Amino acid sequence: MAKLLILGAGGHGKVVSEIAQLMKQWEEIAFLDDREDISEVLGIPIVGKLADLSALRSEYEYAFVAIGSNTARLKWTEKLSHHDFKIPTLIHPSSTVSAKSFIEEGTVIMAGAVINPDTRIGRSCIINTASTIDHDCILHRGVHTSPGAHLGGTVKIGERTWICIGATIINNINIGCDSVIAAGAVVTKDVPSNVLVAGVPAVIKK
Numbered sequence: 001m002a003k004l005l006i007l008g009a010g011g012h013g014k015v016v017s018e019i020a021q022l023m024k025q026w027e028e029i030a031f032l033d034d035r036e037d038i039s040e041v042l043g044i045p046i047v048g049k050l051a052d053l054s055a056l057r058s059e060y061e062y063a064f065v066a067i068g069s070n071t072a073r074l075k076w077t078e079k080l081s082h083h084d085f086k087i088p089t090l091i092h093p094s095s096t097v098s099a100k101s102f103i104e105e106g107t108v109i110m111a112g113a114v115i116n117p118d119t120r121i122g123r124s125c126i127i128n129t130a131s132t133i134d135h136d137c138i139l140h141r142g143v144h145t146s147p148g149a150h151l152g153g154t155v156k157i158g159e160r161t162w163i164c165i166g167a168t169i170i171n172n173i174n175i176g177c178d179s180v181i182a183a184g185a186v187v188t189k190d191v192p193s194n195v196l197v198a199g200v201p202a203v204i205k206k
Contacts, residue, residue: 001027004088005060007050007076009033009041012126013066016108017044019090026062050076054083062086065106065124070142070160077106077124095127104141122159131163140177149181158193 002025006017009031020029030047031040039046048056053063063085065076080087087105091097095109100117106124109115114132122141127133129147137151142160145151149163152170158177163169169187176193185202196206 001025002061002086003028003030003059005030005032005047005053005056005063005085006044006066007032007053007063007080008066008068009035009038009044009046010066010068012068014042015110016064016066016090017042019092019108019110020064022093023090025088030060032056053079057083057085060085062088064088064090064108066108068126068144070144070162073106073124073126074142074160080106110147116153134171146183 004020004026006013017029030045032048032050033046034049063080065073067073067076089103089105089107091109092111094111095113097109097115098117101115101119103121104123107121109127110129112130113127116135118135119133119137121139124142125139126144128145131145131149133151134153136154138156140159143157145163146165148166150168154172155169157175160177161175161179163181164183166183167181167185173187173190175191178194179191180196181187182198185198186200188201191197195204198205
């Protein structure tokens, strides 16, 4: 069995590391993190800082980016590719993921999430706890759905957009890149790029 290096030992990193352990595919798991005040998290050692990534390539075959920022997560995933790490997809055993869906590398599917058929989820997405993604959705790279977010069928979401806790998007909606759907919002019409929408129904706030 191979070794896995996880970039980021914060709250998101804790969840990612537990999912990796539950998958039982790696003989050893370690973190990289830039904080000076910790040497381990949840019993998993921190073996260096993010800048040490290339120096550890000979020891670790697999690596995964557990950074919450959509932009930073994509940037560091590109660095993994540059250094020829293998980048897994991490799927919690309690999630329900259709065999007819397609999930790209670097994405994590957390506990209780549901991914229905003919959905495509791009590179380095976060599908958080109890999120539901219905049929025929397309989530481009770097999308983050927070706990309890719900997407109806045939929803399309642009790169790096964040769907916050408990937000709902009805069927056949298109959402642009780098937007934020606020907590509890109900999206009933298309959303452009680079905006914040909130409310029921959701309207542009910023």
